[in-house]
Amino acid sequence: MQKKPWYRNFLNDLIEALPRGERLLDVGTGPAKLLQILRREKSMECTGIDTSELMLEEARKELDGEEVALFCVKKDESFPFERNSFDHVTLCNVLFNLEPETCYHLLEESLHVLNPAGKLFVLTPTGRGGFWKLSRKYFSWQNLSMYIWYAATRSRARAWAEKHYLESYAKEKGLRYTTREVFDGFAILEVICGD
Ligand SMILES: C[S@@+](CC[C@H](N)C(=O)[O-])C[C@H]1O[C@@H](n2cnc3c(N)ncnc32)[C@H](O)[C@@H]1O
DSSP: OTTSHHHHHHHHHHHHHSOTTOEEEEETOTTOHHHHHHHHHHOOEEEEEESOHHHHHHHHHHHTTOSEEEEEOOTTSOOSSOTTOEEEEEEESOGGGSOHHHHHHHHHHHHHHEEEEEEEEEEEEOSOSHHHHHHHHHOSGGGHHHHHHHHHHHHHHHHHHHHTHHHHHHHHHTOEEEEEEEGGGTEEEEEEEOO
8 A cells, every 4th residue: 555656645745844864753654655755855864663563574675775773662662762862753644543542652752752842743544535536636546545545544534533632632731733634635734843
C-alpha cells in the first residue's frame, strides 16, 4: 500500500510541513515510507520506532541502506532517547487505531524527546469523503488499495475525529493545537507545539 501513488498524496502535506535537514522521529513507522522520502528529498536525520520487528524488517528492505535509524520498542516502555533528541515527531496512521492509554503514553513519550521549540505532527484518515468522491479523484488500477484503506479505516477514523482527543490533550498540557484537512479531505493533519 505504501508504495502506491495515492499514498504519496496522503503524505504530501506532512512532507511539505517538515523543514530540511532537521532531526525527526517517526513513531509507528511501519515500512518507513515517510522516512525514506524525507531522507532522500529533505536530507532529514531520520529515526523510526515500531513495536513490530516484522514491520522494521520490511522497513530495512525498503530503505536499502539509506541512513535511517530504526528501533524496536515495547508498547508501554519509555522511548530509548534522551530529552530534546528530536526537532519533530510524526505519527502517521497510528494513534486512531490505539486505546486512549496507549495514545497518551505515546504522546507523553513524544513530547519528552521533542525539542521544546519543535512540533508533533499527527496524520490520520478522516473516514469521510465517500466512495463516489474517492472514485472521482483517485480512480485508477494503481489506486485500488486506497479503497481498501478507506473501507478498513473509516469507522475508527471517524471515531477519532469525533473524540477530539489531541485537541483535549493539547489543552490539558497548555500547548498550541492546530488542525487542517489534507489529501482532498480524506485525511487530517493535526499539529501540537509549544508556542
Ligand atoms: C497502520 S501502520 C502505519 C505505518 C506508517 N506510519 C505508515 O503511515 O505507513 C501502524 C504502525 O504502528 C505500529 N504501532 C502500533 N502500536 C505502536 C506503539 N505502541 N508504539 C510504536 N508503534 C506502534 C504498528 O506496528 C504499525 O507498524
